[in-house]
Amino acid sequence: MCGIAGYHGGNIAPDRAAEYLRLMVAALRHRGPDGEGILIRDDAGLAHTRLSIVGLADGAQPMTTTDDALAVSFNGEIFNYVELRDDLKSRGHRFHTASDTEVLLAAYERKGLDCLEDFNGDFAFALHDARHRTLVLARDRMGVRPLFYTEHEGALFFASEIRALLALPGIAAEIDPLALDQIFTLWCPIPPRTAFRGIHELPPGHVMTLCGDRRTIRPWWQLSFPDRGDAPASAPPEAQAEELRALLTDATRIRLRADVPVGAYLSGGLDSSLISALAARTVTRGLRTFSLTFHSAEHDESAWQRQMAATLGAASDSVECSTEAIVTRLPEVMRHIERPILRTAPVPLHVLAGRVREHGMKVVLTGEGADEIFAGYDLFREARVRRFCARQPDSARRPRLFQRLYPYLPGLKQQSPDYLARFFSFGSETLDDPLYSHRPRFRSTSAAKLFFSVDLKQEIGDYDAAADLAAQLPADFGRWHPLHQAQYLETAFLLPGYILSSQGDRVMMANAVEGRFPFLDHRVVGFAASVSPETKLLGLKEKHILKQAARGLVPTEIIDRPKQPYRAPDSESFAAPHAPAYLDTVLSPARLAQSGLFNVPAVGKLKEKVLKGHVTGFRDNAAFIGVLSTELLRGLDTAQSSQIAPRIGINQE
Template structure:
């Protein structure tokens, strides 16, 4: 796991390039505290900070092939690098290291972009062809690792985190009201978007070619949410799923450093922990978040699973004060407005894991998307079949959708029945499954001065996907979850970005392509979709505590606006002061002040979900504006303590000496 950064510029003075790339890398040093290096070529500079996990002695970056024509900066892991290396050796490709970075480079040289479909991993990478002058950027198929770029009319910047652009001469951040409208409406940036003007992210399953100053985007992998139904028995399907998951965990345990597990206490992380204990030759360490507020706490389930499986368990207890204190730092690493605070405890958990000496973590992300674990999928099934179901069956299914939410209780049943009746017919073409959810986001868009059409870009996203129209309603819901909330929030804001803030890499066994294909083949084959993750439970029956298989799903949640009302952190003044609020040019101050006043004066139980989400959006946007637009260091949290010895891997500019090594410290 690493971070990369670079730029292509015909305008920057040659003698300025080393200082600029060193400063860019210093801003993402938390991603790779072990070492750093950079490469210079005519018009191009790129570098990497490294978190050493595979081939600790020999995996330094940037890395070249023996001819020094091709150079790579690689962020992430190829879990199948062993098999790929053997295949490439048989084809005559030379290897000097045991690193997966070299495998990625040699695979690109051998197969070109076609190599990307062979990769089983979580990665973003930049490859320079020193002969053609081309630059290639690529990202994994599920968007596990970030890669941002800015095309500045002749200058091209790229980095694992946008904050690296702060070090480029003349670069300025500016919030984009249109993108904020879309983010507020659908809860996350769309696959190629960011909240800032002029900055894009490489979409999941995509690569980019920069040639003669012009970039082109390509898609190498489409999502697989449809598959031929599994033809065997239920027992055979359960065995198939279990074996596919076992192989996925086994691949992700490949590491030259210890691999831990995040254990939430739910089914998915319990399965990952079970398989990790089966496959590891040593005691497995597990880590979890507990909450002072028992409304959100799952520590009892966590300790039960850890005890049952015999792991060495460690947890942190997070209070409202902890969330309030760390909120600005977590926003700085997330680089995007957030609609809830659940990413902050994950920021604290990764710090705890890092302090325990862990660099690599397995987690359960992706299971709910692959195996239909969210109530969203049951909602979609219910709404899609609403007019075919008898009234009593509708009521039974409605009652079981959200047992954890008070506003889905019996007292609200009449209102909910009317709501589901209202949304049983599609209003936004292609977005049927998410229309109910998006009502909360629609409220948040009222924070903006100028509003156009908050769902225009989401509608365009599904309209332009050739495979989308043929999917079933549930498959469309899956597709949208993969493309939006999973990649844009769960894997990034709440996952990768919080982990790498403290140099901890997360690996997701449920997002192995083989597991996703297996899930698509068995989903809805042996149940009606209302028995949550039935096939997973059958696959691991008798191997986990009974409660892990029988208790209803409890979504991971954290306290929201109540935290800030109770704690009154200094940065709350960004919303309470008219002068501070005015610095947010895109925000409607009148609506914002009414919302803030209601939140601050109303009992928590009387604050609706949409109001709570809108408040967290507003506060995180205000903090983000201070950090990136106003460039106020005091809002960015404590700087990384990591000190990097940065070296020039090669300087290939015209009339420069052969490769040299110089030292410096970030």
């Protein structure tokens, strides 16, 4: 797990190239504090910061083949590298190191880009082929590891994080209005767009090939579901649950491969409890788990965490995230996640990763991904209830189901069926709308655009982020079951665009901790996509098959407990007397006017409402965190330049 950077083309002089690579490496040092390296070739340069986990002694990068034809800068892990190495050895390949990086080079040497299909892992890499004067940039299937790029001085520069690109002289952090519109609608930008003008993201499962002036980007993997009419897998439910358990067992086993201890996050919910249980069976020296607790009962799950840790007999550690910590850490977290957010949930995960690092650990397993691929989120149930209500729009009884879906939202409890019908807008939208499942979320989020300035609204014009999203959907999307359509939207966009980035890689790597996600093993994802919708969402019971697979491994009380979505205190953290000093600076009328993005008087009133502790609704919470996080991102480029301290040698060819 590491940071990568580099460039291709541009006829950059070697001394200048070295300076640029050093600047980028310095900006990525937090991702890889264990080592650094630079390699400059005629038409490209590669840089690397290393967090050593596999092949501790001999995994330095950039790594080249013995004939120097191939060179790679690699971030992430190929978990099945042991099997791939055995296979390559049996074909006569000789290995010189114990690292998975050398396996990557050997696999590419043998199969070219087809080797990607063989990789079971989370990765982003840049591979230079001197013989063909080609640079390849590739990213894992689900988008666990990040990769960004930009054009500069006639070259294409790339890096694991935007901050490394902003470290180059002449590149400014300028908020992209359309990205802001996307985030204030969909919760994340649609790649290749990022929060910043001119800076792009290589989408998950994509590969970019650069040769001379030619550049191609194509998907090498895409999430897909069977057509609605296709017969689903016909195995009996018990056999399917057994198959899933076997897949998860193996997905967890290969994710425990490391030359350093591996821990696990334990939220107290089904997903992380199951992964911890599977890991505990393999980790012979005892598994250590890490949990977040909150002071407010609304957010806290510590009773469940204690029960599961006791069941595991694991060494468990927990850290409370106070509202003060959320407020204090938000500016630092924004420098890492590099995109506006609408909720504070990434901050406690930054605190948790910090605790892992304090224990000297570098790797944790988490239960991330299960809610997407096994239909755990409330949104999936909500969409089913909306369809159910739409079939009898005059029913006064059916809309009451929404109150059962959201028992933790007090505002809904007192609403009449008429209001519930209007809020969840069934009947007013066509059932064949590809975004049907997500319309209420997009609509309630878009309401926060009330705080956009007139200038920003003008710049956005008639751009429609939801329509843009709909235009990106695969050709066969319309033939899928509605649940699968909803799952695709969550898994292909929000998972990489928010969960795995803002709540995942960025806050973990800010602490030099690598997250591993057994549910996102492509074999598990493929299995989950292939089984029938009812296998996942049975009536309104979420993650049905996963619960069957977990029986015997996880206590029944945890399997059957009501699902509690991970949330953190949002704007209430900022109420007086805990309001941070930076609030007056960052949201001052003068600064807001200078940025020009938001309606200055309206934000002033919103801030006053927050300080009084009167902001309780979704829109105003999202708007406050959205405005504050966006304003905290301004000046990111100037913040970078103060931390540059090159300390590495150059390997120049």
